[in-house]
Amino acid sequence: MNRGYPYIFGMVPSAEEHDYKTVQMEGTPVQLRKIPKEEVSLIVGDVPAMALAPTEENARAHKEALEMVMEEETVAPMNFGTVLADDQEAERLLEAVYETVRDTFPKIENKIEVAVQISLTDDAFKQLFAGKSRKGRRHYKAQLELGEKVKAMVDRYRQEQQPAIARKLAPLSESSMMKEPVTEKMIFHGVFLVDKENEAAFDEAVNELYESWQGAATFNYSGPWPAYHFIEMRFAAKG
Numbered sequence: 001m002n003r004g005y006p007y008i009f010g011m012v013p014s015a016e017e018h019d020y021k022t023v024q025m026e027g028t029p030v031q032l033r034k035i036p037k038e039e040v041s042l043i044v045g046d047v048p049a050m051a052l053a054p055t056e057e058n059a060r061a062h063k064e065a066l067e068m069v070m071e072e073e074t075v076a077p078m079n080f081g082t083v084l085a086d087d088q089e090a091e092r093l094l095e096a097v098y099e100t101v102r103d104t105f106p107k108i109e110n111k112i113e114v115a116v117q118i119s120l121t122d123d124a125f126k127q128l129f130a131g132k133s134r135k136g137r138r139h140y141k142a143q144l145e146l147g148e149k150v151k152a153m154v155d156r157y158r159q160e161q162q163p164a165i166a167r168k169l170a171p172l173s174e175s176s177m178m179k180e181p182v183t184e185k186m187i188f189h190g191v192f193l194v195d196k197e198n199e200a201a202f203d204e205a206v207n208e209l210y211e212s213w214q215g216a217a218t219f220n221y222s223g224p225w226p227a228y229h230f231i232e233m234r235f236a237a238k239g
């Protein structure tokens with residue numbers, strides 16, 4: 001009897017059996033289990049279909065499963081949506097990436113990923129352009145030119161502020177990277193790999209930044225996550 005199709009959440013550096021809780025996917029409980037090979041195991045759950053829709057429920061289940069596993073083990077996460085035909089295909093995938101993923105675990109062991117996004121408040125954003133705009137109707141070309149000038153000013157402001165923010169946080173992390181802003185008011189978007197022993201110190205540094213920007217910026221400090229951005233390989237099944 002086919003129990004379902006193995007959906008891959010990630011990989012862990014152990015083969016010992018573990019009694020994981022279930023997560024809810026496609027409206028049904030999915031029991032996490034391991035497919036092992038020597039020192040590495042895939043963390044999978046059996047789902048009823050080869051393709052999963054990126055619904056809120058399914059995405060939340062993927063996130064919850066990884067968070068549950070990383071409470072006890074280092075986990076190399078898979079992106080959402082990897083479903084294989086059967087355990088044999090999963091074993092072939094693990095065989096293909098075994099050495100690479102085994103050698104990756106020491107780099108992320110006992111570490112978490114966190115993200116810091118800093119965005120100007122509406123008032124602070126407007127202050128950047130105080131005295132730069134004029135009231136009245138504008139021709140289309142003039143509006144375009146103004147928009148380009150605004151973008152250039154914001155880009156320049158980001159470039160001025162980002163190094164100081166990064167200097168505050170990067171020394172407390174094992175690795176870091178800058179990402180593109182997702183809104184025009186965002187002046188900093190950084191992702192950091194933090195050793196769990198330094199998590200409290202990193203939290204305090206973020207709090208100090210928040211205090212220094214209070215009233216002028218909003219902060220979105222998220223995590224802990226598995227090390228999505230700090231794993232060089234991407235796992236993909238052929239089928």
